[in-house]
Amino acid sequence: MSLAEQLGLAVQALRANWLRGLLTALGVIIGVASLVTLTAISAGAREGVATDLKRLGPNIVLLDGEFITLPNGVTTPTDRTLTRGDLEAVARLPSVRAVAARQVVEGLTISSGRVRTSPFVSGVSPDYLRIHNVTAAQGRLLTRDDNRFGREVIVLGSIPARRLFRAAAAVGHTVRVLDREFTVVGVYARRGSLGGENLDNNAFLPLTVAKRVLFGGDNVHGADVQVASAADVAPTMDAIDSLMAERHKIGGGLEDWSTEDQAQIINAAQAATSTFQTLTLALGAIALIVGGIGIMNIMLVSVTERTREIGIRKALGADPRHIQGQFLTEALVLCTAGGALGVGLGLAVARVVSSLAGWQTVIAPGTLVVAFATALAVGLFFGFYPARRAARLPPAVAMRYD
Amino acid sequence: MADLVIATEDLRKRYDSGELSVEALRGVDLTVAPGELVAVMGPSGSGKSTLLSILGCLEQPTSGSYLLAGEEVARFDERKAARVRRERIGFVFQSYNLLPRSTALQNVELPLIYAQIPRDERRRRAARALESVGLADRLAHLPSQLSGGQQQRVAVARAIVTEPAVLLADEPTGNLDSHSEAEILEILDDLHDRGATIVMVTHAREVAEHGTRILHMLDGRIEIDETLRASRAAPVPT
Ligand SMILES: Nc1ncnc2c1ncn2[C@@H]1O[C@H](COP(=O)(O)OP(=O)(O)OP(=O)(O)O)[C@@H](O)[C@H]1O
Ligand SMILES: [Mg+2]
Numbered sequence: 001m002s003l004a005e006q007l008g009l010a011v012q013a014l015r016a017n018w019l020r021g022l023l024t025a026l027g028v029i030i031g032v033a034s035l036v037t038l039t040a041i042s043a044g045a046r047e048g049v050a051t052d053l054k055r056l057g058p059n060i061v062l063l064d065g066e067f068i069t070l071p072n073g074v075t076t077p078t079d080r081t082l083t084r085g086d087l088e089a090v091a092r093l094p095s096v097r098a099v100a101a102r103q104v105v106e107g108l109t110i111s112s113g114r115v116r117t118s119p120f121v122s123g124v125s126p127d128y129l130r131i132h133n134v135t136a137a138q139g140r141l142l143t144r145d146d147n148r149f150g151r152e153v154i155v156l157g158s159i160p161a162r163r164l165f166r167a168a169a170a171v172g173h174t175v176r177v178l179d180r181e182f183t184v185v186g187v188y189a190r191r192g193s194l195g196g197e198n199l200d201n202n203a204f205l206p207l208t209v210a211k212r213v214l215f216g217g218d219n220v221h222g223a224d225v226q227v228a229s230a231a232d233v234a235p236t237m238d239a240i241d242s243l244m245a246e247r248h249k250i251g252g253g254l255e256d257w258s259t260e261d262q263a264q265i266i267n268a269a270q271a272a273t274s275t276f277q278t279l280t281l282a283l284g285a286i287a288l289i290v291g292g293i294g295i296m297n298i299m300l301v302s303v304t305e306r307t308r309e310i311g312i313r314k315a316l317g318a319d320p321r322h323i324q325g326q327f328l329t330e331a332l333v334l335c336t337a338g339g340a341l342g343v344g345l346g347l348a349v350a351r352v353v354s355s356l357a358g359w360q361t362v363i364a365p366g367t368l369v370v371a372f373a374t375a376l377a378v379g380l381f382f383g384f385y386p387a388r389r390a391a392r393l394p395p396a397v398a399m400r401y402d
Numbered sequence: 403m404a405d406l407v408i409a410t411e412d413l414r415k416r417y418d419s420g421e422l423s424v425e426a427l428r429g430v431d432l433t434v435a436p437g438e439l440v441a442v443m444g445p446s447g448s449g450k451s452t453l454l455s456i457l458g459c460l461e462q463p464t465s466g467s468y469l470l471a472g473e474e475v476a477r478f479d480e481r482k483a484a485r486v487r488r489e490r491i492g493f494v495f496q497s498y499n500l501l502p503r504s505t506a507l508q509n510v511e512l513p514l515i516y517a518q519i520p521r522d523e524r525r526r527r528a529a530r531a532l533e534s535v536g537l538a539d540r541l542a543h544l545p546s547q548l549s550g551g552q553q554q555r556v557a558v559a560r561a562i563v564t565e566p567a568v569l570l571a572d573e574p575t576g577n578l579d580s581h582s583e584a585e586i587l588e589i590l591d592d593l594h595d596r597g598a599t600i601v602m603v604t605h606a607r608e609v610a611e612h613g614t615r616i617l618h619m620l621d622g623r624i625e626i627d628e629t630l631r632a633s634r635a636a637p638v639p640t
Contacts, residue, residue, distance in 0.1 A: 001515050016503055312499045315460060316560070317488020317516040319481045395483070396460040400451070 010329040024298040025338030027291015028378055032339045032371045034284030036346025039367040042277050044360035052266045057132040059230055060262040061237050065221040068256045080219040081256040086247055087223050093239050095232040100128035101207055101220045111176045117163040119201045123210020131226040139171035139186030147206040154182040159201040161187045180213055233261050292382035299331055299386035310390055311397035320391035327390045331383025332376060339375025343368055407568050407599045408434035413466035415452050426452040428622035439594040441610035442603045444619030450603040451572055458491045458570045459483040471567050488516045492561030494571035498553040500545040506532060507541040510560045531559040535589055551582025558589055571602040575609055587612055
């Protein structure tokens with residue numbers, strides 16, 4: 001019997017009871033759908049990390065000042081521990097391309113007339129926007145001159161710009177921060193979100209202006225350090241740590257700074273999908289096992305129901321391998337059909353998930369191959385025992401049905 | 403006697419199921435020469451079907467020897483027995499035993515499928531076999547679309563399509579009205595005339611009289627071996 005004939009025979013047998021077949025294949029359908037969804041989302045997350053890195057600026061080490069609790073129980077009053085000297089020393093490290101100081105000022109309100117909004121307001125040095133790949137959507141970004149001359153200008157994110165000025169152009173207008181007036185010189189292009197933080201709800205001032213008008217003093221609480229390549233990130237973090245230890249000399253193992261790899265933050269943000277992935281994987285595995293057992297069960301029922309057919313075939317010369325092949329083919333066809341439906345369902349679910357949760361999904365052709373292979377493996381594994389049982393039925397049953 | 407189709411010696415079959423043990427055959431010695439049409443009669447439970455299923459290698463005897471065309475097949479395992487069935491045996495059953503979802507042609511093709519005959523040749527031979535039983539115009543019919551007599555003719559076509567050494571028929575007319583019975587008997591007579599070797603179980607004397615011999619079974623033994631006439635076509639062995 002040719003393969004095509006064998007398949008035709010299996011399809012014919014399954015068609016005779018197609019609803020039962022469909023219900024039986026449900027487990028496989030769900031299992032395969034879970035696998036497809038899972039791989040689509042994890043591939044999407046991987047790609048998301050890559051695009052986030054590009055979007056948020058590659059190869060950046062975050063240096064942050066920290067509060068510390070001294071041995072006498074006193075907690076230091078500020079985390080603005082990074083001095084101008086610290087940042088200049090960091091900038092002299094060989095792998096460092098740029099150092100951009102930043103200082104978030106919390107709880108500030110920006111107003112235009114009676115409209116008010118409270119984005120995250122940061123004073124930043126001019127390199128900051130550049131190393132984070134920020135671009136201007138309207139007007140311009142902050143310049144070195146803004147910083148040097150202490151111009152009272154502000155660059156808004158798309159969210160505060162829309163809140164304050166609706167659809168109208170923001171550039172050229174004046175906004176109030178505390179009791180001072182700032183000129184909006186630009187609105188930066190949308191950056192999306194990172195780990196639940198919306199990066200478009202920011203406003204940037206020149207660092208010099210922020211220091212002067214908002215909080216005084218020369219220290220900052222953060223600096224973003226751009227290094228030459230991804231390979232430089234870890235060694236540079238170590239170098240900064242020893243440099244800071246050398247400069248701050250607090251002792252007692254205390255450090256009033258910390259270093260972090262931005263890539264890790266991005267990874268962590270994408271890890272939000274990993275809980276979902278684990279659940280999906282578990283669901284998929286359970287569905288496949290339950291589905292496989294369901295298939296085994298229905299195949300056993302089918303063998304019992306078709307004892308007579310098996311007897312007839314044997315009387316006509318089918319040997320055990322023919323019968324085993326026939327029933328195994330049925331299980332495989334059932335699982336393959338289930339696999340195909342599962343792929344379709346999985347693609348649909350992946351699409352729904354990406355539109356509801358905002359997760360990126362990527363369908364690799366390999367996914368579909370793996371899904372089919374899994375379905376076939378389930379069919380082979382759980383179809384084997386019923387098929388062998390069919391193969392072992394005594395041939396004399398044909399005679400005894402008379 | 404190498405040219406005998408069937409030669410059994412002290413064939414015994416015991417069925418053990420739990421406490422119960424039934425001796426269905428208690429020493430059957432039987433020889434069938436080529437071209438014979440042997441009828442087997444006997445009361446219910448006398449072992450006729452059991453004998454036929456052992457002759458057809460559907461079951462192994464508990465003891466004894468069975469030479470089929472000179473080859474000892476009594477102890478053949480499943481795969482070897484399957485091979486014997488598809489190459490040398492044709493079965494006809496009382497209840498037709500056609501596959502309900504396959505057409506007449508597909509049913510007749512079945513044994514050729516297992517004999518690995520290529521598709522075109524298979525179709526041709528199956529169609530010819532159906533033609534020979536007068537069903538040339540029913541190839542695409544399902545069993546449910548055929549009368550009992552027609553179904554049994556499909557079953558006969560299926561049994562002879564491989565040109566087996568022996569045709570085994572267990573009450574082939576048991577389910578049929580007298581008209582259909584006559585048709586089947588005519589086909590069997592015709593096969594016999596052309597030299598086929600046939601062993602046929604029947605309850606009806608007038609059916610049995612189509613044979614060259616009648617074996618009367620009782621309690622798992624052949625009580626009487628009644629010769630009616632010489633085989634019609636086969637040369638009488640000297
Ligand atoms: N698979 C089996 N297991 C146990 N006992 C069996 C089995 N097959 C047949 N028998 C017994 O063997 C004996 C002979 O049965 P068999 O079917 O050969 O009789 P038969 O002559 O064909 O009868 P009938 O005319 O009713 O068809 C009976 O007592 C029957 O119950
Ligand atoms: Mg019987």
